[in-house]
Amino acid sequence: MTIETDVAIIGAGSAGLSTAKALREKGIAFQVVEGSHRIGGRAYSEEIAPGVWFDLGCSYLHLGDANPFKDIAASLDIPLCHERADMFSDENLNAWDNGRRLEGAALKAFLDYRDANEASIAASVARGEDRAIVDLIDMESEFAPSYINGLASLNTLDVDETSAKDYLDFGAGYEGRHLDIPVPDGYGNLVKAWGADVPVTLNAKVEEIDFTGPGVTIKTAKGDLKAKLAVITVSTGILAAGDIKFTPALPSEKLDAARGLPCGTENKICVHFDTDVFGADGTGYHRTWTDDDEPSGFEASVMGLNTAIVFTGGRHAIWLERQGQQAGHDYAVNQIANVFGNDIRNHITRSIVTAWTTEPWTRGSYSCALPGQAYQRETMKQSVEERLFFAGEATAIGVNSTCHGAYLSGLRVAEEIVAALAQK
Ligand SMILES: Cc1cc2nc3c(=O)[nH]c(=O)nc-3n(C[C@H](O)[C@H](O)[C@H](O)COP(=O)(O)OP(=O)(O)OC[C@H]3O[C@@H](n4cnc5c(N)ncnc54)[C@H](O)[C@@H]3O)c2cc1C
Secondary structure (H helix, E strand, O other): OEEEEEEEEEOOEHHHHHHHHHHHHOOOOEEEEOOOOOOEOOOOEEEEEOOEEEEOOOOEEEOHHHOHHHHHHHHOOOOOOHHHOOOOOHHHOEEEEOOEEOOHHHHHHHHHHHHHHHHHHHHHHHOOOOOEHHHHOOOOOOOHHHHHHHHHHHHOOOOOOOEHHHHHHOOOOOOOOOOEEEOOOOHHHHHHHHHOOOOEEOOOOEEEEEOOOOOEEEEEOOEEEEEEEEEEOOOHHHHHHOOOEEEOOOOHHHHHHHHHOOEEOEEEEEEEEOOOOOOHHHOEEEEEEEOOEEEEEEEEOOOOOOEEEEEEEHHHHHHHHHHOHHHHHHHHHHHHHHHHOHHHHHHEEEEEEOOOOOOOOOOOOEEOOOOOOOOHHHHHHOOEOOOEEEOOHHHOOOOOOOHHHHHHHHHHHHHHHHHHHHOO
């Protein structure tokens, strides 16, 4: 069966849903097709224990007050945990060297080392360069393994693969840049509740986008969709892998942009305990390293839910993902035990280990520019022949790689569509 509409929206994540809502407000007809069985995309919550939600993808409203999901949550009566929005601040940081807490001069040395690296990165970008982070930081320091592990979790690529400019551009100019608001009942659930009023055809994988004629034909697992224009919100991982066939082929600049902004890996391992194993002083963000394992960062019971969430990134995350779920669980439990002691092992109820590298609907976690490629975000967001429009986190300059950046990209593309339809 062939359906006809004005705008075909491919993907029902944050970007696709916000495009749909904005077009609806403007009275423009649309159809949303989603390959998977649910809406939300990389915003997805699972209940690890009764009433305890774990976000496999986005979990913090980054950039605090500037985040549009703050008002969306208020309008839906969904609570946010404002009081822990500064959990990643220096004042609240807990750092552990072989199970010993860094304090006083040792903690200061750790923070000074980080600040010197960040200053070096900023100076390079100010000179107009776009180098790999690895070229700009002190790799010999005793703190280097922990620092580069933290950057890999944040950026999804290792420091030799990460553009210093892309890293620095994130959040530039935003007040509250360092505020990260947790969502007690799940950011994924928030996006699901907000998107629930958008009609979406699920299980409709797009196989081909044919834009040879006037208009666009979208070939899906559930039949064809003919539209005047299409909005593509799939990840750069999906685009670069060629999972969707384009007829004619996409211009090489567009494919180069997707390849220059690969979807790297951040994985999370959530471990739930049957009791509060952390104590009142233990909640918050911890960085920990030992002599015989990869370092890590983890969040412990920030919202009083008896969970710890261990973050992994870059090649180590890919390697660990390939070892399987048990290896991920063991790594996470060891990291938590390094700080809170071996008795925690007696209180584990369950864990959830994410596997974003092999997730077929994203092929990675979120985009990160390769060295020299930060400018590709601009190319990524350009339309092709004013018929194919691109939204999604990779196109959200300065707020890239976030759920609310994806949302804002949907608003941007809706404006572009109004202008394009007016010309037809
Ligand atoms: C581990 C992790 C932690 C994160 N932490 C945070 C955080 O704390 N805060 C934050 O703001 N952001 C975070 N993010 C990033 C955030 O989740 C994403 O940037 C955002 O959700 C992306 O939205 P999107 O609409 O661009 O893409 P997606 O959510 O990926 O939506 C695209 C949709 O397209 C669908 N699709 C793919 N291929 C096809 C096809 N062939 N046919 C039809 N449909 C298709 C997919 O199934 C998907 O639903 C995190 C992400 C991960 C993975």
